[in-house]
Amino acid sequence: MSRGILTERxxxxxxxxxxKPQICVERGRLLTESYKTTEGQPPMKRRGxxxxxxxxxxxxxxxxxxxxxxxxxxxxxGGALLxxxxxxxxxxxxxxxxxxxxxxxxxxSEEEKKSLKEYIPYWRGKSLKDRxxxxxxxxxxxxxxxxxxxxxxxxxxxxxxxxxxxxxxLLTLGLEGMSENIKKEYDSLPGPGSYEKIKKRHMLDAVxxxxxxxxxxxxxxxxxxxxxxxxxxxxxxxxELKEIARICCKVPRHPADTFYEALQSCWMIYICLMxxxxxxxxxxxxxxxxxxxxxxxxxxxx
Numbered sequence: 001m002s003r004g005i006l007t008e009r010x011x012x013x014x015x016x017x018x019x020k021p022q023i024c025v026e027r028g029r030l031l032t033e034s035y036k037t038t039e040g041q042p043p044m045k046r047r048g049x050x051x052x053x054x055x056x057x058x059x060x061x062x063x064x065x066x067x068x069x070x071x072x073x074x075x076x077x078g079g080a081l082l083x084x085x086x087x088x089x090x091x092x093x094x095x096x097x098x099x100x101x102x103x104x105x106x107x108x109s110e111e112e113k114k115s116l117k118e119y120i121p122y123w124r125g126k127s128l129k130d131r132x133x134x135x136x137x138x139x140x141x142x143x144x145x146x147x148x149x150x151x152x153x154x155x156x157x158x159x160x161x162x163x164x165x166x167x168x169x170l171l172t173l174g175l176e177g178m179s180e181n182i183k184k185e186y187d188s189l190p191g192p193g194s195y196e197k198i199k200k201r202h203m204l205d206a207v208x209x210x211x212x213x214x215x216x217x218x219x220x221x222x223x224x225x226x227x228x229x230x231x232x233x234x235x236x237x238x239x240e241l242k243e244i245a246r247i248c249c250k251v252p253r254h255p256a257d258t259f260y261e262a263l264q265s266c267w268m269i270y271i272c273l274m275x276x277x278x279x280x281x282x283x284x285x286x287x288x289x290x291x292x293x294x295x296x297x298x299x300x301x302x
Contacts, residue, residue, distance in 0.1 A: 009065045016063060017077050022106045023097060024073035025115045027275060028081040030054045032119040035084070044199070048206025051276055052213030058275070060220055062228060062244070064237075068264055069221050069244055070271045072278075079105065080278050086129040087120050161279010167266050168290040174254040174265075175211045182207055214272050215253045221268075222248035259294040266291070 006014065034050040041049075059074040073080050081090060094113055097105040108116070124130065133141070169178065186204045189197060222245045229241035243260075250256075251265035266284065273282055 009067075012065055013063065019077055020104075020106045021077045021079055022073075022075040023108060023112070024075050024078040024080050025108075025112045026058060026074050026080075027054065028083045029115055029119050030057050031084060032122050036122065042199075042202045044202040044206045045209075048209035051272075052209040052216075054275060055210075055213030055217040055272060056220075058217070060217070060224055062221070062224055062241075067240060067244070067260075068267050069225065069248065070217075070264075070268050072271045072274045080275065081116075082278055083120055083123045084127055087123040087127050090116060091120055161277035162281030162283075163273060163277065163279070164283040164285035165269070165273070167269070167285055167287070170252060170269060171256045171262050171265060171290060171294070174256075175215055175252050176254060179208060179211050182211075210272075214269065217272065218248045218252060218268050222246075256294060259291065259298045262291055262294040 031050050031054055034053040035046060038046040038049055061071060061074075062069050063076075072078070083090065093100060094108060094116060098107045125134075133144075136144075173181070182204055186201065189201060189204075225241045225245035225248060229238050229245065232238040232241055244264075247261050247264050248268075251261050252268050256262040256265045266287070270282070270284060
């Protein structure tokens with residue numbers, strides 16, 4: 001044991017994280033690839049397809065010693081870009097990320113800079129900030145970043161990054177069960193009619209796309225864990241990886257039965273929410289309340 005309560009495993013994982021943060025350009029690239037293929041489609045459908053494509057294709061890795069798996073970026077300690085929210089600042093600060101006074105990051109590689117230069121231009125005039133700015137007169141723009149509520153909130157993920165979802169529902173039904181509820185709601189909607197009904201159908205379609213993407217991401221981690229288990233030389237680690245593979249095949253697609261499964265299910269959903277919004281207020285909610293029944297059950301069963 002070291003650092004009071006940290007186990008040797010936790011200490012190694014912590015030490016691995018103590019490094020200068022890096023920018024991950026992958027999220028922005030994948031999202032842009034999807035949006036380019038859905039021009040002209042309803043906004044909510046485009047968003048659902050983009051997130052599904054992101055979950056299906058983003059890089060994944062499992063660190064040595066990890067028991068709860070799932071990474072938000074391709075970096076050990078990384079930050080993602082949201083070009084659909086705001087993009088011009090990325091081009092302006094590309095060469096100074098490592099030297100800027102506030103939140104410095106490791107320098108971008110030449111390959112990463114090239115990737116940014118290829119996909120950022122797509123968002124000019126399309127990003128949320130650009131679209132909002134276009135609605136304001138010059139007189140109103142004088143109050144930007146001066147008023148308490150200003151265009152500044154359209155420059156980051158905060159407007160949709162303050163979320164605490166119903167994790168209890170996730171653990172109880174799993175995404176397949178939740179999908180069945182969505183399909184029932186979809187089937188109960190009347191045929192083509194009002195604009196609001198059409199929007200509701202688009203929203204439900206997008207939700208189902210996202211659920212499928214999350215399940216795919218979890219199963220990708222299951223496949224990676226299984227592959228690593230076959231290569232592992234340490235017998236203990238081999239069994240750990242096999243268990244990770246089993247759990248990621250089960251949750252969050254299906255309901256959780258154990259404390260370990262519940263933790264993994266919640267974490268996988270959490271990283272998917274972060275990949276969507278990346279806001280500072282993404283929350284796990286009252287984990288003590290919705291996780292305790294699983295902990296209590298495991299303790300009582302030995």
